[in-house]
Amino acid sequence: MTVSIKDVARIAGVSTASVSRVLSGKPGVGADTAERIRKVIEEMDYRPNLGARGLVKRTTGNIAVVVPRGSFILNNPFFSTILEGIAKGIDQTDYNMLMSFTSLQQKRLLETQAVDGAILFSPRNEELSLEWLKSIGLPIVVVGSYLENSPFPCVRPDDEDGIRQAVNALYQLGHRNIGIINGPMSSMHSIRCLNGYKSTMLELGLDYSDGKVFEIDEFDVFKATKAMAAFLNDHRKITGVVCSSDYLAMGVMKAATMIGLSVPEDLSVVGADDVPISDIITPSLSSVHVDLVGIGRKATSILMDLIQGKQIRKRDVVFKMEYVNRATTDVPKNS
Amino acid sequence: MTVSIKDVARIAGVSTASVSRVLSGKPGVGADTAERIRKVIEEMDYRPNLGARGLVKRTTGNIAVVVPRGSFILNNPFFSTILEGIAKGIDQTDYNMLMSFTSLQQKRLLETQAVDGAILFSPRNEELSLEWLKSIGLPIVVVGSYLENSPFPCVRPDDEDGIRQAVNALYQLGHRNIGIINGPMSSMHSIRCLNGYKSTMLELGLDYSDGKVFEIDEFDVFKATKAMAAFLNDHRKITGVVCSSDYLAMGVMKAATMIGLSVPEDLSVVGADDVPISDIITPSLSSVHVDLVGIGRKATSILMDLIQGKQIRKRDVVFKMEYVNRATTDVPKNS
DNA sequence: TTGTACGCGTTATCAG
DNA sequence: CTGATAACGCGTACAA
Numbered sequence: 001m002t003v004s005i006k007d008v009a010r011i012a013g014v015s016t017a018s019v020s021r022v023l024s025g026k027p028g029v030g031a032d033t034a035e036r037i038r039k040v041i042e043e044m045d046y047r048p049n050l051g052a053r054g055l056v057k058r059t060t061g062n063i064a065v066v067v068p069r070g071s072f073i074l075n076n077p078f079f080s081t082i083l084e085g086i087a088k089g090i091d092q093t094d095y096n097m098l099m100s101f102t103s104l105q106q107k108r109l110l111e112t113q114a115v116d117g118a119i120l121f122s123p124r125n126e127e128l129s130l131e132w133l134k135s136i137g138l139p140i141v142v143v144g145s146y147l148e149n150s151p152f153p154c155v156r157p158d159d160e161d162g163i164r165q166a167v168n169a170l171y172q173l174g175h176r177n178i179g180i181i182n183g184p185m186s187s188m189h190s191i192r193c194l195n196g197y198k199s200t201m202l203e204l205g206l207d208y209s210d211g212k213v214f215e216i217d218e219f220d221v222f223k224a225t226k227a228m229a230a231f232l233n234d235h236r237k238i239t240g241v242v243c244s245s246d247y248l249a250m251g252v253m254k255a256a257t258m259i260g261l262s263v264p265e266d267l268s269v270v271g272a273d274d275v276p277i278s279d280i281i282t283p284s285l286s287s288v289h290v291d292l293v294g295i296g297r298k299a300t301s302i303l304m305d306l307i308q309g310k311q312i313r314k315r316d317v318v319f320k321m322e323y324v325n326r327a328t329t330d331v332p333k334n335s
Numbered sequence: 336m337t338v339s340i341k342d343v344a345r346i347a348g349v350s351t352a353s354v355s356r357v358l359s360g361k362p363g364v365g366a367d368t369a370e371r372i373r374k375v376i377e378e379m380d381y382r383p384n385l386g387a388r389g390l391v392k393r394t395t396g397n398i399a400v401v402v403p404r405g406s407f408i409l410n411n412p413f414f415s416t417i418l419e420g421i422a423k424g425i426d427q428t429d430y431n432m433l434m435s436f437t438s439l440q441q442k443r444l445l446e447t448q449a450v451d452g453a454i455l456f457s458p459r460n461e462e463l464s465l466e467w468l469k470s471i472g473l474p475i476v477v478v479g480s481y482l483e484n485s486p487f488p489c490v491r492p493d494d495e496d497g498i499r500q501a502v503n504a505l506y507q508l509g510h511r512n513i514g515i516i517n518g519p520m521s522s523m524h525s526i527r528c529l530n531g532y533k534s535t536m537l538e539l540g541l542d543y544s545d546g547k548v549f550e551i552d553e554f555d556v557f558k559a560t561k562a563m564a565a566f567l568n569d570h571r572k573i574t575g576v577v578c579s580s581d582y583l584a585m586g587v588m589k590a591a592t593m594i595g596l597s598v599p600e601d602l603s604v605v606g607a608d609d610v611p612i613s614d615i616i617t618p619s620l621s622s623v624h625v626d627l628v629g630i631g632r633k634a635t636s637i638l639m640d641l642i643q644g645k646q647i648r649k650r651d652v653v654f655k656m657e658y659v660n661r662a663t664t665d666v667p668k669n670s
Numbered sequence: 671t672t673g674t675a676c677g678c679g680t681t682a683t684c685a686g
Numbered sequence: 687c688t689g690a691t692a693a694c695g696c697g698t699a700c701a702a
Contacts, residue, residue, distance in 0.1 A: 001472070005681095015690070016689090017689060018688065018689075021681095023680090029687065030688085045470075047448070049679050051389050051449070051679080052390055052678070052681090054386045054694095055694045055695065056680055056694050073419075074416075075416055075419060077410060083409045084410060087409065091436050096444055097433070098397065099431065099432045101425060102426050105426075111382045112385040113382070221615065250615050250616065253616075254616075263617075276407065276410055280585050280588075281588075282598075282618075283617075340695065341695075349672075350672065350673045351695090351697090352673060353672065356697095359697080363672080364672075383695080384694085387678090387694070387695035387696045390677095390679065390696075391697050392697070448679095
């Protein structure tokens with residue numbers, strides 16, 4: 001049904017070699033015959049089969065984007081914003097983006113020579129171990145999350161410093177009882193956030209205890225609000241909280257209103273990453289900005305370099321964060 | 336570098352045919368040889384080349400998801416939630432999701448036999464005309480948006496009825512000056528929303544004029560807030576607005592606070608689609624719910640049927656909407 | 671039960 | 687400048 005290069009060659013009265021030549025714009029074909037071939041291609045509406053081409057050229061023209069499995073990841077603005085950056089990066093190239101969502105499918109995707117490279121969000125799961133990833137010998141860039149001595153380049157926010165800035169901002173507003181709402185400790189991001197929080201609290205001479213840190217079990221803000229509300233209710237002394245993500249911060253705002261706390265009057269909230277929507281919601285969310293789109297773009301461009309065999313100078317790229325004060329932060333009530 | 340079926344055959348001392356047979360689990364190979372082959376496959380860590388397989392089987396194992404070009408689409412919760420549904424649908428299959436973001440790349444993706452089918456969000460642009468889409472003879476399902484006599488099955492919300500319910504809800508609260516915040520008229524969705532709005536206003540015997548409808552030029556909520564604020568400021572009589580999407584509604588909430596209007600005291604706001612985040616924000620957004628995830632799943636399953644050559648009974652699937660009252664709606668101030 | 675050989679659509683190498 | 691033809695990795699009639 002679909003017209004192949006042979007058909008074109010036959011109709012044009014030439015060999016497939018010549019057709020292939022004009023297709024790839026290579027020299028070695030007469031101007032007149034080239035023109036004739038071009039006309040036949042046009043008339044027959046011939047399009048090369050990318051799969052067949054890939055077979056001989058040993059490239060596929062698409063890169064894998066591996067996001068952690070789990071529901072509603074795509075809805076998480078942290079991911080979707082970085083994804084936007086990746087998309088923008090891919091726009092500049094001739095690559096397509098290939099995604100799969102169960103880890104089994106992701107494994108298959110990476111090992112069946114279906115992609116020329118991969119961008120990983122979080123290489124932390126059973127099927128996709130670092131060992132295994134290294135063994136398949138695919139150009140890989142990790143994005144968004146920190147990895148201990150990763151064999152792959154990482155592009156990520158300076159999350160630890162981000163939390164530091166958040167705590168400091170709250171401190172300067174007068175807060176002394178500062179809590180942290182953190183993601184599950186299975187992720188390095190959460191661990192680093194906790195570290196940044198602890199050390200900053202210590203530096204400031206502030207008291208912190210386990211009573212001030214709340215860790216959601218699974219990364220589902222919607223399910224976590226009730227637990228957060230209970231936590232906030234049990235720790236009324238806390239006047240301000242820093243969160244390891246804007247997404248979590250929005251859950252906290254919800255939780256606060258659930259127990260009759262108003263933001264920022266009764267509770268100051270600071271997010272992290274400064275996702276686009278944070279500026280839209282009311283009250284607009286104070287956060288620690290980082291160029292998430294830039295992170296996605298950078299990851300893509302590094303991957304392109306990797307695919308083209310270039311050597312990467314700086315293996316890791318860390319994007320700096322910067323506190324932006326909006327409407328969810330204020331001086332504590334009784335000050 | 337990568338091990339092929341030939342290598343396996345050679346090491347196992349059999350023909351490639353036998354290897355292929357055990358690979359596809361087909362009969363006609365002795366239990367002992369099969370076992371030996373399996374062992375060699377395991378030892379050599381052989382993985383079939385999907386591209387080569389696709390060449391002979393004339394399938395690629397991946398489907399295209401075509402989203403409208405334009406920035407920050409992935410961040411739009413309407414899209415990302417449907418995308419979640421598509422992802423969940425794909426989970427059940429052996430397909431991968433292939434995306435590209437510029438319309439030129441999308442065109443190339445669809446015509447180079449790189450996918451077995453496609454899910455389109457909005458087939459409204461220069462390069463991807465309905466004519467052209469039909470001509471490439473690919474199984475296609477349209478999702479999220481209505482299409483006039485579309486040659487492809489559509490899965491979409493009953494947006495017109497949704498707006499109707501929104502207007503009615505506002506009416507029953509006592510609102511008489513009801514406005515609409517709409518997307519660009521280039522999309523059928525906006526047109527249908529406006530229709531639903533107009534007809535309902537008429538049925539209710541309410542006055543509507545162009546002064547009550549605001550249409551954003553481009554679908555970028557972030558840029559549109561200022562214009563919306565100006566509009567709301569010029570039409571202070573309006574006590575309630577319906578929006579063609581939750582995303583827009585959030586922009587309206589922002590715009591309202593910008594000009595000192597508080598929601599819902601001074602202005603009631605109703606969104607559309609009831610995106611997950613709408614329940615999280617404060618005040619939580621009254622909206623017209625529709626199962627966006629279900630829409631994505633349904634689109635995927637229809638596409639699978641199409642790919643398998645099944646005949647589709649109902650060409651179009653319309654998901655019903657249902658008003659859900661939250662915190663952005665109240666009785667109008669002076670009533 | 672097993673192997674041979676051809677074809678899938680394309681590119682690349684070599685002759686002419 | 688042009689055309690056979692051999693790969694690329696795999697599936698599958700067909701023959702043995």
